[in-house]
Amino acid sequence: MGIGHRKIRLISIGSKGQLGRSIEAVCRTHPSIEYLGLDRAQLDIREQGxxxxxxxTRPSSLPSVVVNCAAYTSVDAAESHEGEAYAVNAYGAGYLAYSALMSDLMMIQISTDYVFDGSATSPIAEDAEPSPLSVYGETKYMGEYNVRHLLGLRGLVLRTSWLYSPYGVNFVHRMRELAQGHKQLRIVRDQIGSPTYAPHLAEAIVRLALVAVQEGCFRAQTLHYAGAGACSWYDLARATIELGGYDTEVVPITTAEYPTAARRPAYSVLSSERIGSLYGIEPQPWIEGLREYYRHIGRDQHTQ
Ligand SMILES: NC(=O)c1ccc[n+]([C@@H]2O[C@H](COP(=O)([O-])OP(=O)(O)OC[C@H]3O[C@@H](n4cnc5c(N)ncnc54)[C@H](OP(=O)(O)O)[C@@H]3O)[C@@H](O)[C@H]2O)c1
Incomplete structure (x- = not known):
């Protein structure tokens, strides 16, 4: 595909979250990228402009791409903090898109499988109609709309799902923590999705940014990137327990047995075909992401 070596500036917003930290790790070793990471204390996306x-205060002559990793990500808390969730996920994303427009930057907005209602029965393509079940999903969908509307092909909505990483708290991390104090874990088996290893997503984001700068725009307004294949939370928990060598039993339960404030889609497997055909980016099987996760934390333990 001939990704050029023209230097670019990648501005990561929400840089201390798990995707933000994964992007920083990729950028730090990339010769073509000048990395600028802004955390919530440096830039609150709820503030217009x-x-x-x-x-x-930080001018640069390099062509720049803003990646918005900042979000209100507490899916259940959003149900009772609707105003806050909208302020960050919907209006905040819109403010960033407007700034990108005014400053002639391109922007990648990260979005979610939770914009869908779970009624699909096969991997969901980008043009499927969203119909969020939760406040979180609604706010993210509105954020998508704002970015598409303001930026056209100078903006990209990149949806992903079931994100985890060696950084911060996520489902895999929680399973490992719980496994240390419990003989048995009861985990939902009737929600199906695609676990995505954030460092793999981060590599894809960097490639998309480099190509977009070279070409002056994105090749689509919406793309999906998720670990290949599908599983339930129960399957993911079992794989986490097995690969981690824990002696904990995992018992399947239904969503009805584990009520939560927010409704979640029963099936939210994203098809990553389009990103493959347009950019040659092929996500690895989700289990490979989990193996890579364990290799990473193993390396960390050895270097501590
Ligand atoms: N996690 C998932 O399973 C999942 C699945 C699909 C899509 N996504 C999407 O993927 C993206 C990255 O998610 P993640 O898992 O990396 O989330 P995360 O770890 O929760 O990180 C989100 C970051 O956003 C920051 N933030 C919150 N409000 C902000 C504000 N007003 N201004 C600036 N920064 C703010 C947070 O800072 P504080 O920590 O200081 O609040 C945090 O560092 C998000 O768009 C999310 O919606 C996530």
């Missing part, structure tokens, strides 16, 4: 103001 915050990015433009910040960039005035």
């Amino acid at each position: 915050a990015l433009e103001s910040y960039l005035r």
